[in-house]
Amino acid sequence: MKFSFKNDYSEGCHPKILQALLKSNFEQQAGYGEDEYSLQAKKLIKEKINNPDSEIYLVSGGTQANLIVxxxxxxxxxxxxxxxxxxxxxxxxxxxxxTGHKVLSIETADGKLKPSDIVPVLESHSNIPHQVMPKLVYISNSTELGTIYLAEELEELSDFCRQNGMYLFMDGARLGHGLTAEISDLTLEKVAELTDIFYLGGTKNGALIGEAIVINNPVLQPDFAFNIKQKGALLAKGRLLGIQFTELMKDDLYFDLARHANHQAMKIKNALKERGVEFLADTYTNQIFPVINNDLIKILSEHFEFFVWKKIDESSSAIRLITSWNTADEAVERFIEIIQKEL
Amino acid sequence: MKFSFKNDYSEGCHPKILQALLKSNFEQQAGYGEDEYSLQAKKLIKEKINNPDSEIYLVSGGTQANLIVxxxxxxxxxxxxxxxxxxxxxxxxxxxxxTGHKVLSIETADGKLKPSDIVPVLESHSNIPHQVMPKLVYISNSTELGTIYLAEELEELSDFCRQNGMYLFMDGARLGHGLTAEISDLTLEKVAELTDIFYLGGTKNGALIGEAIVINNPVLQPDFAFNIKQKGALLAKGRLLGIQFTELMKDDLYFDLARHANHQAMKIKNALKERGVEFLADTYTNQIFPVINNDLIKILSEHFEFFVWKKIDESSSAIRLITSWNTADEAVERFIEIIQKEL
Amino acid sequence: MKFSFKNDYSEGCHPKILQALLKSNFEQQAGYGEDEYSLQAKKLIKEKINNPDSEIYLVSGGTQANLIVxxxxxxxxxxxxxxxxxxxxxxxxxxxxxTGHKVLSIETADGKLKPSDIVPVLESHSNIPHQVMPKLVYISNSTELGTIYLAEELEELSDFCRQNGMYLFMDGARLGHGLTAEISDLTLEKVAELTDIFYLGGTKNGALIGEAIVINNPVLQPDFAFNIKQKGALLAKGRLLGIQFTELMKDDLYFDLARHANHQAMKIKNALKERGVEFLADTYTNQIFPVINNDLIKILSEHFEFFVWKKIDESSSAIRLITSWNTADEAVERFIEIIQKEL
Amino acid sequence: MKFSFKNDYSEGCHPKILQALLKSNFEQQAGYGEDEYSLQAKKLIKEKINNPDSEIYLVSGGTQANLIVxxxxxxxxxxxxxxxxxxxxxxxxxxxxxTGHKVLSIETADGKLKPSDIVPVLESHSNIPHQVMPKLVYISNSTELGTIYLAEELEELSDFCRQNGMYLFMDGARLGHGLTAEISDLTLEKVAELTDIFYLGGTKNGALIGEAIVINNPVLQPDFAFNIKQKGALLAKGRLLGIQFTELMKDDLYFDLARHANHQAMKIKNALKERGVEFLADTYTNQIFPVINNDLIKILSEHFEFFVWKKIDESSSAIRLITSWNTADEAVERFIEIIQKEL
Known part of the structure; x- marks a missing residue:
């Protein structure tokens, strides 16, 4: 079978998680997130963000987290x-x-939002009450294009939102990758300070399922659990989420796994750059979008699975390569070898 | 008081409507649209579209009609x-x-949709089931920019929708104006043939309130009345809508009123064109968007009310002028006089 | 044609409203409720409730008002x-x-709610977060059974809601009838003091359409207009609502019309009581539910229209009779004559 | 720690599931339910219901399954x-x-629905279009009271629904327990024949998470996957669900686990009956509701966890005891010993 660079959720989970599931399996635990493991996971996250007053909820996946938040x-x-x-x-x-809410779209080259991108949207939504009221800014870090927010960028955006009475929400499906990128100067603690609400993604970083929603702004905390339940996201066996996040948070496994994924992607990126290959965006996380010619795409396809992302011209396209917490050196080296041979 | 060209709903309604309300006032009629006048209005519309099998519902306003449909x-x-x-x-x-549904936006110069505009949207929504499924094409005639669909254009769009399993819905808030534009070759009957569902707008064409939703596609007819009621649109005194549409449909008053509004706008348009004024779009209905300099805007503002629509450059802007079923010759002439004096 | 006691919206509207529509018809007015008449109507209501800080919105009908609120x-x-x-x-x-919200139902004999009715509902909804949170108490005055709230009853309910962190909302589709019932000791001002939000119904009391939503609790006021627009309830020609409520509020026409309707119903009620007829509920407003035998129902049906409300036994049923602002003495007398002859 | 009879989801999962997760962990599999294990699980279920044309979707939990369906x-x-x-x-x-839909409630003694329960609901919802249209009948098997449907009962209900143009949906959160109850004459194949849609619950029968929705009626099949995704229920690592249902379906583990749970409950039930204890309902599944006096409740509470379900009188209450796939003989025996000693 061909090795897949299609996504970061092709394998099961980090072995430590399976071991913890095995070890705890016959314990009786309270249901609906009141189990000891969920409490422990939340405690570990609060320590890492240095905010004992935040509230944390564990849910299954990213779309679920987004719609609930x-x-x-x-x-x-x-x-x-x-x-x-x-x-x-x-x-x-x-x-x-x-769930009843419009999503306003802003074109940006790199998938990131700046205050200056948002100003015209606010200006064009001033015809009260004939237009929706922009109230929440949604960003991803790392973004869907693999790019990341630097500390200064996030600070500016955070300030702008507060000045304009809007909340800032970070989709952290790949937050581990964003924070461990070699050029990142953001920390988890800083993210918690600068956002009103965000989540730590587990599914794309070594868990079977799971995202940890962290509510930093006290205004958004009351009654949040009702929404979790109403949207069908409150697992009877909440321990499944608690055990996973306990393992991921202990000893910073979460960040080690993301760093590994980034590192593997950077090796491929550097090999491609050495051969003069261009990229859709200049990324430092586990997603890269090199533009290569169709012949090379064909050759690579014989050995690997990946998505052809965007046609660039008649002879070339951008492909998307994603590495994961489990991408082995061998696969990366084999990929690089082919590139070096063909380019 | 200054005469207003801000919109086509500044006055009450056509006097014939008030007379009919007076005449029928003390009759006892059935509630919820089962009154004789509503039945009569529906009969008249079915005759005009030559489709006895269509189903018709009368509601209060355009946003209400859109969300229900x-x-x-x-x-x-x-x-x-x-x-x-x-x-x-x-x-x-x-x-x-x-109501739970996304609206996909397509940039167009003239506010109209062509099949070639829609093709890329369909192509970019093929990742089943991760994306919404485009199923309904919404158009306005006349459009929000005052432009209209010609028969051939509507036929092409209608064919395209049917070939692609999508429904075609025409917002007819200003359908009278669209059909009576001097360059229009569409008829009400043709609109009914080519759309699955549309409405005839009364509010912007001489009624106090009222839009007549016409369902041509039998697939969309069953149980429609439940939606009317659920969305709070079923008037206890449905006679108020029935009387108005009976008057508007009798003797083609509806089209006469729209033709008058268009005619007044064209007089202003022609006067402006004679002086070399450019327009945002080349329109033949009761909305025109001339680009004039700020000094002239200031002078006109002393005598008339209208919206400054869009800044063009430091010295000029497009303004929006709307005429109505009730715009008197005198107001139009006074406006033209000032233009002719100042330009 | 048979005279109808089926409801209180069989006729058009009070003639003063039509006269005011005629008189103002050619005035140009601002759209979307910013017209002078809407402002005037709101001013009059604020005076009557003696609360200059309330906020008032005019919409078309009762279901619409309920769902928006x-x-x-x-x-x-x-x-x-x-x-x-x-x-x-x-x-x-x-x-x-x-709109996404559950409505919990409480069985009551007379259609009214008391604190003791609500206590068990709150107790049975304490399994957080697995159950919906009761937050709003909805009452009608007069109720759907024609009964009314006395001042003391409304005070107790209002206190209870405030002590339990719930809002109190009064559906006033027939508020005029409720307040002018001979046994009523409530005033409009008192209703405004004791509820967080309520509306004054026009449709069932002499208007063509229209309900005036009054928001007394400042917490519920911000941004309310957005909901009006989003639900399709913001009329372009808001003047239609403004003119009607101005006429109804001027010189207390609103209360005179309701008092008339109640008076006509009481005449029939008394005639029936004199002959020993029983009623489903002891009402003092324009809805009465006498229990009569099937033979009499048949005879009355030959002369009048009304609903047979509820089968009581094999030989008798309760019928519903509704009188209105426009029910003439003649119709009432004719009804009474038949009763007196047959019973 | 006290042994808990509070629910059937206190432990992790059946060891075979963990073994299968371990064994497959490093395989790369397609995402979003396209993995080999999900395909295998669906194949096994189709075989068991003997309907190759059914469509099957695996989701995380019961509330999620209910709201999506x-x-x-x-x-x-x-x-x-x-x-x-x-x-x-x-x-x-x-x-x-x-999600926008009303749920009509019918009082029943045993938590089950019969056609005669539904007839009056249909009759009282005939005022078109002023009332919601009943279209789906929701039942649970076993019910929330531990009772079950016999084949004849389900046939009658199924026939009734079809005759009245309604769909029948079975919540099978505890379907295993329902079908393996000693008095049950229903089979999984029969359930699939008689319902339009149902699900097989995993969470309460030995899985970590997971319910398998089975759509039998072809009318309800098209596009169902879109709803799964839209409600946030499409797991990136669908393998987690696929592996679990493959294990549960292989060798009828699913039914063995449920039978064990029922058996343990019946042992307690019989011991209580021998001592003359009454029950809220006569159940044959893993939920029992004995009525015992408060002194005994206190003694039992010192050794076991369980819910006090319903106060019966000043001196006694019904308690709820739930056994599971993992309830050991020892716990059951200890419970019975106390009963035998105290009663």
Whole structure:
């Protein structure tokens, strides 16, 4: 079978998680997230963000986290702003609109939002009450294009949101990858300070399922659990999520796994750059989008699975390569060998 | 008081409507649209569209008509496609999203949709089931920019929708104006043939309130009345709508009123064109968007009310002028006089 | 044609309203409720409730008012409590649920709610977060059974709601009738003091359409207009509502019309009581539910239209008779004559 | 620690599931339910129900399954009918209403629905279009009270639904327990024949998470996957569900586990009956509701965890005892010993 660079959720989970599931399997635990493991996971996250007053909820997946957060934060007439490649805009089957809220799209080159991108949207939504009220800014870190927010960028965006009475929500499906990118100067603690609400993604970073929603702004905390339950996201066996996040948070396994994924992608990126290959965006995380010619795409396809992302011209396309917590050196080396041979 | 060219709903209604309300006032009539006048109005519309099998519902306003139609037609995972200036995208406070459905926006120069505009949207929504399914094409005639669909254009769009398993819905808030534009070759009967569902707008064409939703496609007819009621649109005194549409449909008053509005706008348009003024779009209905310099805007503002629509450059802007069924010759002449004096 | 006692919206509107529509018809007025008449109507209502800080919105009908108020007040996981005959439970095609909220039903003999009715509902909804949170108490005055709240009853209910962190909402589709019932000791001012939000119904009391939503609790005021627009309830020609409520509020026409309707019903009620007829509920407003035998029902049906409400036994049923602002003495007398002859 | 009879999801999962997770962990599999294990699980279920044309979707939990099924099946104006103890009515935080649909409640002694229970609901919902349209009948098997449907009962209900144009949906959170109850004459194949849609619950029968939705009626099959994704239920690592249901379905492990749970409950039930204890309902599955005096409740509480379900009188209450796939003989014997000693 061909090795797949299609995504970061092709394998099961980190072995430590399976060991912990095995070890705890016959313990009786309380249901619905009241188990000891969920409490322990939340405690570990609060320590890492250095905010004992945050509230944390563990749910199964990213679309679920996004729709619960957004529908919980907004009043019926309020909307969310997202960069055009945003996951909520393109890959969630209208999950946000299904909860009643419009998502305004902003075109950006790198999938990131700056205050200056948002200003015109606010200006063009001033015809009260005939238009939706922008109230929440949705960003991803790392983004859907693999790019990341630097500390200064996030600070500016955070300030802008607060000055304009809007909340800032970070989709952290790949937050580990964003924070461990070699050029990143953000920390988890800083993310918690600068956002009103965010989540730590487990599914794409070594867990079987699981995202940890962290609510930093006390205004958004009351009654959040009701939304979790109403949207079908409250697992009877919450221990499944608690055990996973306990393992991921202990000894910083979460960051080690993400760093590994990034590292493997960077090796491929560097090999490609050495041969003069261009990229759709200049990324430092586990997603890279090299532009290569169709012949090479064909050759690579014989050995690996990946997505052809975007046609560039008649003879070349950008492909998307994603590495994971489990991408072995061998696969990376084999990929690089082919490149070096063919380019 | 200054005469207003701000919109086509500044006055009450055509006097014939008030007379009919007076004449019928003390009659006891059945409630909820079962009154004789509503039945009569529906009969008249069916005759004009030459389709005895259509189903017709009278509601109060355009946003209400749009949200009822769209939420009735679509399944939860389906979405609607609209040109970027579409009323449902910009001026309805997210009414469509509030019923659970995404509205996809397509940039177009003239506010109209062509099959070639829609093809790339369909192509980019093929990742089943991760994306919403485009199922309904929403168009306005006349559009929000005052432009209209010619018969051939509507035929092509209608064919395209049918070939692609999508429904075609025409927002007819200003359908009278669209059909009586001097260059129009469409008829009401043709509109009914080519769309699955549309409405005849009364509010902007001489009624106090009222839009007549016409369902041509039998697939969309069953149980429609439930949606009317559920969305709070079923008036106890349905006679108020029935009387108005009976008057508007009798003797083609509806078209006469729209033709008058168009005619007054064309007089101003021609006067401006004679002086070399450019327009945002080349329109033949009761909305015109001339680009004039700021000094002239200031002078006109002393005598008339209107919206400054869009800044063009430091010295000039497009303004929006709307004429109505009740715009008197005198106001138009006074406006033209000032133009002729100042330009 | 047979005279109808089926409802209180069989005729058009009070002649003063038509005269005011005629008189103002050619004035140009601002759209969307910013016209002088809407402002005047709101001013008059604020004076009558002696609360300059209330906020008032005019909409078309009762179901519309109910769904806008409830969806505006509640967060997604909160629900509303209603007596079992409540209009929102039985006659609005699930309009409230369509906005996402459960309506809890409480069985009561007279259609009214007391604190002791609500206590067990709160007790049985304490399994957080697995159950909806009761947050709004919905009552009608007069109720769907024609009964009314006395001042002391409303005070107790209001106190109870405030002590339990719930809002109190009064559906006033027939508020005029409730307040002018001979045994009523409530005033409009008192209603405004004791409820968080209520509306004054026009449709069932002499208007063509129209309900005036009054928001007394400042917490519920911000951004309410957005909900009006989003639900399709913001009329372009808001003057139609403004003119009607101005006429109804001037010189207390609103209360005179309701008092007339009540008076006509009481004449029939007394005539029936004199002959020993029993009633489903002891009402003092314009709805009465006498229990009569089937032979008499048949005879009355030859001369009048009305609903047979509820089968009581093989030989008798309760019928519903509704009188209106326009029910003439003649019709009432004719009805009484038949009764006196037959009983 | 005290042994818990509080529910059937206190432990992790059956060891075979963990072994299968371990064994497959490093395989790369396709995402979103396209993995080999999900395909295998669906194949096994289709074989067991003997219907190759059914469609099957694996989701995480019961509330999620219920809200996806119901919102997928119904049009906006349609509602669902449930027995009063129904999970969707009491324990899902208004999840169904949050998707826009009313749930009509029917009081029943045993938590089961019969055609004669539903007839009056249909009769009282005939005021078109002022009332919601009942379109789906929701039942649980075993029910929330531990009772079960016999084959004849389900046949009658199924026939009734088909004759009345309604769909029948079985919540099978505890379907294994229902089908393996000693008095049950239903089979999985029969359930699939008689319902339009149902699910096989894993969470309460030995899985970590997981319910398998089975769509038997072809009318309800198209596009179902969109709803799964839109509601946030499509797991990236669908393998987690596929592996579990493959293990449960292989060698009928699913039924063995449920039979064990039932058996343990029956042992307790028989011991209590021998001592003359009464029950809230006569059940044959893993939920029993004995009525015992408060002194005994106190003694039992010192050794076991369980819910006090319902106060019966000043001196006694019904308690709820739930056994599971993992309830050991020892715990059951200890419980019986105490009973035998104290009663």
């Amino acid at each position: 957004i529908s919980s934060v907004l009043r019926p007439y309020q909307c969310v702003i997202s960069a055009a490649p945003g996951h909520i805009l393109n890959n969630e089957t209208g999950a946000i609109e299904a | 769209i939420s009735s037609v679509l399944r939860p995972y389906q979405c609607v496609i609209s040109a970027a200036p579409g009323h449902i995208l910009n001026n309805e406070t997210g009414a469509i999203e509030a | 409830i969806s505006s007040v509640l967060r997604p996981y909160q629900c509303v409590i209603s007596a079992a005959p409540g209009h929102i439970l039985n006659n609005e095609t699930g309009a409230i649920e369509a | 119901i919102s997928s099946v119904l049009r906006p104006y349609q509602c669902v009918i449930s027995a009063a103890p129904g999970h969707i009515l009491n324990n899902e935080t208004g999840a169904i209403e949050a």
